[in-house]
Amino acid sequence: MNAVEISQVTKSFGKTIAVDDLSLVVPAGSIYGFIGPNGSGKTTTLRMIMNIFFPDQGRICVLGSENASACQDRVGYLPEERGLYRGMRVGELLRFYGELKRGREVRQEVEWWLERLGAAAYATKKIEELSKGMAQKIQFIATVVFGPELVILDEPFTGLDPVNTDTLRGAILDLKAKGATIILSTHDMNVAETMCDSIFMIFKGRKVLDGTLAAIQDQYASNVIRIRTAGGAATLGELPEARLVRDYGQIQELLVAPGGDPQAILAAVMKRSPVLHFEITKPSLHDIFVRIAGPQAQAEAAQPGARLTAVN
Amino acid sequence: MRKTLLIAKREFLVSVKRKGFIIGLIIAPIFMSGGFIGIALLKNQVDTHDKKVVILDRSGIVADGLLQAARDYNREIFDKATGKKIKPAWVMEKVVPNEKDPNAQRFALSEEIRAGRLHGFLEIGPEMLHPSRDTNASRVAYYAKNSALDEVRRWAGNPLNNLLRKARLNEAGLDESKVKDLFDWRAIDSLGLVTRDVVTGSIQKAEHKSEGEAVGVPIFTLFLTFTIVMMGAIPLLNSVMEEKAQRIAEVMLGSVKPFEFMMGKILGGLGVALVGAGFYVGAAIFALFQLGMAGSIPIELLPWFFAFTILNIIMMGAICAALGSICNDPKDAQSLALPGMLPVLVPMFVLTPILQHPASAFSTWFSLVPFFTPTAMLLRMCTQTGVPAWQPWAGLAGVVVCALACVWLGGRIFRIGILLQGQRPSLAKAIHWALKG
Helix, strand or coil, rough: EEEEEEEEEEEEECCEEEEEEEEEECCCCCCEEEEEECCCCHHHHHHHHHHCCCCCCEEEEEEEECCCCHHHHHEECCCCCCCCCCCCCCHHHHHHHHHHCCCCCHHHHHHHHHHHHHHHHHCCCCHHCCHHHHHHHHHHHHHHCCCEEEEEEECCCCCHHHHHHHHHHHHHHHHHCCEEEEEEECCCHHHHHHCCCEEEEHHHHCEEEEECHHHHHHHHHHEEEEECCCHHHHCCCCCCCCEEEECCCCCEEEEEEECCHHHHHHHHHHCCCCCEEEEEECCCHHHHHHHHCHHHHHHHCCCCCCCCCCCC | HHHHHHHHHHHHHHHCHHHHHHHHHHHHHHCCCHHHHHHHHHHHCCCCCEEEEEECCCCCCCCHHHHHHHHHHHHCCCCCCCCCCCCCCCCEEECCCCCCCHHHEEEEEEHHCCCCCCCCCEECCCCCCCCCCCCCCCCCCEEEEEEHHCCHHHHHHHHHHHHHHHHHHHHHCCCCCCCHHHHCCCCCCECCCCEECCCCCCEECCCCCHHHCCCCCCCHHHHHHHHHHHHCCHHHHHHHHHHCCHHHHHHHCCCCCCCHHHHHHHHHHHHHHHHHHHHHHHHHHHHHCCCHHHHCCCCCHHHHHHHHHHHHHHHHHHHHHHHHCCCCCCHHHHHHHHHHHHHHCCCCCCCCHHHHHCCHHHHHHCCCCCCCCHHHHHHHHHHCCCCCHHHHHHHHHHHHHHHHHEEEHHHHHHHHHHCCCCCCCCCHHHHHHHHHH
16 A cells, blocks of 8 residues: 555646656655755645645545545644744643644653653743754654654754754654654755665656665666776866766766766776776765756756656 | 634633733723823822913903902812812913004013913903904903913803903893893703613603713723724734744644634634623623613623624634735734724724714714624614614624635635745735635
8 A cells, every 4th residue: 555646746836837747656654755955846745745735737645545634634744844832831732733633632642752752851841942952853743643644754853963863763763663654855865865765856846766775776876986096086087988976085986978888987097097996886865866956967957948857 | 623623722722821911901901091091090180380370451341350260269279178289379460451562562471481480371352341243352362382271271261251241241230149040051961762661561761871871882892892803813913924934834734724724713812802802891891880880781782792793803813814824024914914903993083973973874884894893883883872773783794794705715815825935925915815816
């Protein structure tokens, strides 16, 4: 069963197409990473899943129901912009949010979650008295306290120190272990790589990546060379079948042209300088992201008549 | 509905638990009636410095009498119990009018007043006994820095006219003591209509109607309506704006539909308003009972008051919530507060014509405009003239339709506005969203 099915969805605001013909399936019980540059359509997609925005075209099915209102109470949503009633006390606020979704008292659940995230001592504090990190944890509890089947988290780790990041990460993995589906929108590629079963990337409203990390890396694997030479980056200019894409100082990365032969590139470099290290490697998600949405890609996308390569 | 009520409950509790609400509940009527209370409290705070006034009497028959009247008055300016001076004395001085250059004399006296050596001067024309058509000749003029509100001017009118009456009686050869009733003044008592007791069938005496009652009840109702709207509906503008600015709205919209969210807030505001209305009405009834004025309580109007109040808060609440949703910060909210308050402010501007002529065409049609009905119709119903029976019902029907329309249109604006960040609020845009979604 799929937790979310999005079919050919388009959403525009005036003349701006925020989401363009998007199709996506989020399997139940998985952690699905949503990545993409700012303004690419992530939040709009999440808001459509939450029934806050309605698609202009296409169909969205959440937890088996096309009537999003019907399953709204089974979905927890942590928006990117945090919002808590500053004048309310922590326990009171969590009970309010929980009861809104659950339809009954959630006193025990509130206590359990406050304990789980090390925030029990703050139950009677007002929200305005909390640190940013603590408020972040409270917002997370408000999202999950009613036991949702689908949890949508938009940048859940923002503002957290490493200890609290680990605590929250553990809580998210616990939710998954209990059968919840997690949609995790993040700009932290490390989080996406380490936590997500599948990753979806949206760029300028269109889906440009969708699949497991391994599948995505396979898609980009053969065309990255990590190299170390005695002459450094200066010896790697204007190679016939590759171009220098990143200079780490001691190590450089070369992007192989489509159809290019890594062995021929190695031979070409060896003629210029002794090669100390040569590795055909899988690109990191960060690299793939930058390759798709970096300044060069942005410039290419801005060219008249340019069309992004969408993945469907 | 469950979610709407839960939001309403939160809104209500957050509002009524605030110290500001309790304090406001008590302070609001003080502010509203501040002027009257101030006058009552400060009535004895008068300037007791003696007032020197010059009399230029061209008639030659008034000045001496006025000097005597001033001396009589000056004997009454002390508190009988303590002997303390509680009023200023009138120090009158007769000066011969300068007939050659009266303007020069007026200027010289004015300079004296400016220098603080004189309080004012009274110029009495030559034709006092038998005023001719020459108004200058029969004029009594008082010159002072604040002559329009000056106590001397108000005081001098009585002794001056009494002197003239006596002089006219003497001239006619009438003995004043024999015609003392000539100037007796009869006041007209104001009574309501005579009624028949429904139980005994006997005809009842008409009740005395005071000016205070005639004006007091409508004005109280007007201020009460205003206070209730300020308490229950207007705060929604800021509250929605804050929830939008603090991004609470998006969290809420993950749990409830925009319409449920808006209605929850409106119902919360309605709860607050009803607490306020109940408190003030209860307090007013208690006070009137204590003052032995229970007959002044328009019990029959209470259901109308609450019906109009509920609808008014829903109508105004929807408008304020919609306006709040298009604001980004307190400055925006401040600029839209005035248009939001117009439905309760406009009836205050036309209070006098409505009170004086509650059955006029203007009053009738004005009170049937749904935005003004809850205030203006109640105002007319509180007057002793009353209104035809069909009009409150017609007004109520209009307000019901208007409140529903406001909620529907406000919901359309709210749905879009609440998630829109960084756009300058514009009424034109709000109307566009309301009509076209």
